Structure formats: structure tokens, C-alpha cells
Amino acid sequence: MAELGRAHGVRGEIRLKSFTEDPSGVARLGPLAAPDGRRFTIESARRAPGGAPDLLVVRLSGIGDRTAAEALTRTPLHAPRAALAPPDPDEDAWLAADLIGLPVLDEAGETIGRIVAVPDFGAGDLLEIAPARGGATAFLPFTRAFVPDVDVPAGRVVARPPADLFAPARAEPPPEDDAP
Structure with a gap:
């Protein structure tokens, strides 16, 4: 659902890249889980400075300083399936x-x-x-x-795969034709 980025400031805020259709919607999914089992609740979220619409600055429960935020850099976060709305089959989603x-x-x-x-x-x-x-x-x-x-x-x-979908990669390009 998201990935934590670098720390933002000195009070424990951290950048978060949201993979949800509505980036701020990730904050409404409830506690998010890291692969190691830790759970985090987003206490506040706002759009990060700059032009990237999928980047937020968030405050996570239990993270109160820059050092704690820095320790979470590149941590993926997942939501329980029950927190997600079912995809609309008419939307090709x-x-x-x-x-x-x-x-x-x-x-x-x-x-x-x-x-x-x-x-x-x-x-x-x-x-x-x-x-x-x-x-x-x-x-x-x-x-x-x-x-x-x-x-x-x-x-x-x-699928319409190319004929060579599973062909091994070549180490070198094929030789060029040297004909005049």
C-alpha cells in the first residue's frame, strides 16, 4: 500500500509514497503492517512539498524523533485485505x-x-x-x-506474448551483415 521514505524534519515525521489510487486514502486504512510484523497507525498526513502527488509527509504512532523515523526508511507497509474495498470489475481494476x-x-x-x-x-x-x-x-x-x-x-x-518471451537473453548482439 505504501513505502516509507526519508525522515522529514526532527520530530519524527517521515515521507511516505502511497500506492493507493487516492494517495491520502492510505491514512484511512487503519494500522499498516511492516514485513517484520510491526504495525503503524498514521496519526496525520499531508501532501509532501514538491510536485509528486503520491508523496505524503506522515506522523506515525510511536515514532517521535528523527532517529526513529530514519530507521524506517524504505520500509514497505501493507494493509489487511479486509480494510480494502473490493475492486470494481467494470473498471478493469x-x-x-x-x-x-x-x-x-x-x-x-x-x-x-x-x-x-x-x-x-x-x-x-x-x-x-x-x-x-x-x-x-x-x-x-x-x-x-x-x-x-x-x-x-x-x-x-x-496474453499476447512475443514469440521469444522465455528465450534466454543473448550476451552479445547478433553479428551485423558485412555484405556491401
Whole structure:
């Protein structure tokens, strides 16, 4: 749902990057959990200075000074599933957790793999797919061009992968044609 950033000031405030549609909505989700089990309640939140709409400055319960805030830098925070509104199926919206484990079929109905993660490295969501026949995973852009159909209730995703989706990466580019 969010990731804590650097400390803001000396009184324990900390920057928070929200991954919710409405960035300030993360403060209404109740206690958020860190991967190590610690739970944090957002006592106050305001938009961070600058132009990034998804950055907030928050005060967390139990964090009262800069040192405590600095210790939380890069900590991911998660909300319990019960705190989330169900996605609207008419809006083409899904929770990433709902996609993990779903089979990925090509347009002919053949299983090409299974979704193992839905990362976003900054340029948009990707589907990380483990191939049906084993081997290394591959990334597919999570766009309509590559993923024309997602049917979470039916438990399937239809994709238009490139032919070389699971091909190993080449160490060097192919040789150029030296013909005149």
C-alpha cells in the first residue's frame, strides 16, 4: 500500500509514497503492517512539498524523533485485505494479490505460464510469468496490447506474448551483415 521514505524534519515525521489510487486514502486504512510484523497507525498526513502527488509527509504512532523515523526508511507497509474495498470489475481494476498464481493463456487457450509477481520498476506494471515448462521467469508489460483479457473470477489471464518471451537473453548482439 505504501513505502516509507526519508525522515522529514526532527520530530519524527517521515515521507511516505502511497500506492493507493487516492494517495491520502492510505491514512484511512487503519494500522499498516511492516514485513517484520510491526504495525503503524498514521496519526496525520499531508501532501509532501514538491510536485509528486503520491508523496505524503506522515506522523506515525510511536515514532517521535528523527532517529526513529530514519530507521524506517524504505520500509514497505501493507494493509489487511479486509480494510480494502473490493475492486470494481467494470473498471478493469484488480488487486495485484488477486493476480498472483493465475494461469496465463495465449489467445489459442494454451497455458504459457503462471503469474508469480506484479512488479512496477517505474515504467508501469509488469506481469512476471513463470513458464509452464519450467525455466526462468519473464516479464510482460501489463498493457492491453500484451494482456487483452483478465478474468479474476474465472481465474485466468489471456496474453499476447512475443514469440521469444522465455528465450534466454543473448550476451552479445547478433553479428551485423558485412555484405556491401
